Amino acid sequence: VNKIVAIANQKGGVGKTTTAVNLASYLAHFGKETLLVDMDPQSNSTSGFGIEKSSVKRSCYDILINNATIEETILPTGVDWLDIIPANRDLIGAEVELVNTISRETRLKKIFKNFQGSYKYIIIDCPPSLSLLTLNSLTAANSVLIPLQAEFYSLEGISELTNTINLIREDLNPGLEIEGVLLTMYDTRLTLSSQVVEEIGKFFKDKVYQTVIPRNVRLAEAPSFGKPVIFYDPESKGAKAYQNLAREFLKRNGIE
Amino acid sequence: VNKIVAIANQKGGVGKTTTAVNLASYLAHFGKETLLVDMDPQSNSTSGFGIEKSSVKRSCYDILINNATIEETILPTGVDWLDIIPANRDLIGAEVELVNTISRETRLKKIFKNFQGSYKYIIIDCPPSLSLLTLNSLTAANSVLIPLQAEFYSLEGISELTNTINLIREDLNPGLEIEGVLLTMYDTRLTLSSQVVEEIGKFFKDKVYQTVIPRNVRLAEAPSFGKPVIFYDPESKGAKAYQNLAREFLKRNGIE
Ligand SMILES: Nc1ncnc2c1ncn2[C@@H]1O[C@H](COP(=O)(O)OP(=O)(O)OP(=O)(O)O)[C@@H](O)[C@H]1O
Ligand SMILES: Nc1ncnc2c1ncn2[C@@H]1O[C@H](COP(=O)(O)OP(=O)(O)OP(=O)(O)O)[C@@H](O)[C@H]1O
Ligand SMILES: [Mg+2]
Numbered sequence: 296v297n298k299i300v301a302i303a304n305q306k307g308g309v310g311k312t313t314t315a316v317n318l319a320s321y322l323a324h325f326g327k328e329t330l331l332v333d334m335d336p337q338s339n340s341t342s343g344f345g346i347e348k349s350s351v352k353r354s355c356y357d358i359l360i361n362n363a364t365i366e367e368t369i370l371p372t373g374v375d376w377l378d379i380i381p382a383n384r385d386l387i388g389a390e391v392e393l394v395n396t397i398s399r400e401t402r403l404k405k406i407f408k409n410f411q412g413s414y415k416y417i418i419i420d421c422p423p424s425l426s427l428l429t430l431n432s433l434t435a436a437n438s439v440l441i442p443l444q445a446e447f448y449s450l451e452g453i454s455e456l457t458n459t460i461n462l463i464r465e466d467l468n469p470g471l472e473i474e475g476v477l478l479t480m481y482d483t484r485l486t487l488s489s490q491v492v493e494e495i496g497k498f499f500k501d502k503v504y505q506t507v508i509p510r511n512v513r514l515a516e517a518p519s520f521g522k523p524v525i526f527y528d529p530e531s532k533g534a535k536a537y538q539n540l541a542r543e544f545l546k547r548n549g550i551e
Numbered sequence: 552v553n554k555i556v557a558i559a560n561q562k563g564g565v566g567k568t569t570t571a572v573n574l575a576s577y578l579a580h581f582g583k584e585t586l587l588v589d590m591d592p593q594s595n596s597t598s599g600f601g602i603e604k605s606s607v608k609r610s611c612y613d614i615l616i617n618n619a620t621i622e623e624t625i626l627p628t629g630v631d632w633l634d635i636i637p638a639n640r641d642l643i644g645a646e647v648e649l650v651n652t653i654s655r656e657t658r659l660k661k662i663f664k665n666f667q668g669s670y671k672y673i674i675i676d677c678p679p680s681l682s683l684l685t686l687n688s689l690t691a692a693n694s695v696l697i698p699l700q701a702e703f704y705s706l707e708g709i710s711e712l713t714n715t716i717n718l719i720r721e722d723l724n725p726g727l728e729i730e731g732v733l734l735t736m737y738d739t740r741l742t743l744s745s746q747v748v749e750e751i752g753k754f755f756k757d758k759v760y761q762t763v764i765p766r767n768v769r770l771a772e773a774p775s776f777g778k779p780v781i782f783y784d785p786e787s788k789g790a791k792a793y794q795n796l797a798r799e800f801l802k803r804n805g806i807e
């Protein structure tokens with residue numbers, strides 16, 4: 296595996312799932328074998344590919360709690376070169392069950408360490424909190440991509456997120472880097488947006504991705520058809536933006 | 552206290568905080584003494600009134616974990632007839648600390664039971680999860696107001712939320728009712744919105760509030776000035792919508 300990337304931000308509704316589903320789909324489109332991991336009990340990434348969560352027999356929960364292997368949990372997504380480790384409602388109980396287990400933050404890290412799969416990239420969709428599911432993801436990841444809505448409440452939460460990333464780097468995962476900050480649902484007409492962008496640029500400098508994801512209804516419609524946007528409307532502004540994101544991600548990681 | 556209302560939905564970014572801050576502000580505007588409780592570790596409701604979270608000495612955390620009283624935790628908001636029990640980053644640790652405590656779901660309920668304050672309404676802003684902070688809020692509340700974005704992922708999570716409400720009603724809080732469903736960030740031009748509205752109407756019938764909150768940038772700008780929208784731009788579409796919401800809420804609760 297070249298890289299494990301967690302898509303994380305405890306602020307809700309900033310486009311974590313939309314980014315995980317569509318970045319993973321375009322990486323696969325560029326021929327990079329990719330595995331998407333749905334670590335959110337809401338299991339939105341799972342349903343973003345039309346997979347009915349009640350039909351999911353084994354999920355992230357089984358990997359974290361029941362020592363299931365990755366091989367027995369993987370499902371196809373309908374996109375070539377892209378598989379998923381799905382979520383289902385069992386994952387809601389994982390938080391409480393993990394609290395009293397030994398080395399509760401490093402369970403996912405150990406599982407990936409022993410995994411010999413042929414995937415180039417593993418993308419992890421995180422829930423909107425800094426709880427044990429997110430901590431497991433940040434501990435297992437090589438880097439974290441931070442989707443950010445250009446609005447006040449989103450900006451407010453960034454320092455808490457970077458605090459947590461620093462703590463994880465010190466204690467649990469010294470190699471954890473910030474992959475970048477991705478501006479999502481961006482509306483160029485709003486003055487609020489450009490003020491936030493200025494703030495973010497000062498803090499994250501060249502870590503801010505050049506690609507900006509515009510607000511585009513096709514991105515919100517695609518999951519209701521159980522498809523990533525590449526299958527739903529590849530010519531839309533939203534699709535083109537995620538295609539550019541995948542390109543920029545590969546370029547930043549040394550692959551033209 | 553006439554009523555304790557939890558503003559809850561585990562889906563992130565659906566407008567829970569925006570609804571809590573602005574509904575509470577307009578209830579106060581109509582002369583109803585109101586207390587806002589910020590149960591979210593992100594403490595967005597707290598900063599929505601310009602209160603610096605690092606200056607907050609005592610928060611919801613102290614009430615839940617350190618047996619602090621409500622009286623010693625309350626802060627003014629700058630709005631007449633509206634006080635707040637603020638949040639700060641201590642609340643992040645509350646989830647884990649509560650897991651192994653006796654009757655962990657009913658701590659907030661007990662505190663409100665013994666509270667003799669003169670508030671007419673208590674409004675609780677919940678975090679984007681079905682974890683112990685949200686369970687405490689639902690157990691302490693008389694009813695729950697569900698903000699919902701008219702989009703696929705939001706709709707998907709509703710059955711999980713109603714499951715949880717039913718479980719709480721059976722075991723912990725027999726009187727818990729659904730106050731209503733509130734459509735937020737509604738854009739009449741999108742076909743996606745009208746499809747979701749139809750689905751929601753079938754399920755919740757007359758519990759769907761007539762008042763619909765439109766997408767309006769003034770609502771997103773107001774918190775960056777530390778003000779509820781009533782102080783920031785009372786003539787805006789967003790402000791008028793929340794004013795109508797407060798009126799409809801009072802009407803549904805028998806107060807003209
Ligand atoms: N660029 C965009 N343009 C328009 N709609 C978008 C865009 N990105 C995401 N959305 C929609 O906004 C909502 C929130 O996005 P999404 O669910 O991906 O965020 P999230 O961070 O994963 O949320 P959560 O915190 O609940 O996990 C969804 O309904 C999604 O379809
Ligand atoms: N009607 C609206 N029009 C425009 N922007 C809105 C509206 N309601 C909320 N917002 C903005 O959308 C974002 C999400 O709203 P908000 O933070 O209130 O949701 P939330 O459900 O409390 O999120 P979380 O799940 O993180 O607690 C915020 O930046 C907010 O300012
Ligand atoms: Mg998500």
Ligand SMILES: [Mg+2]
Pocket residue numbers: 567568569591595677678
């Ligand atoms: Mg909120």
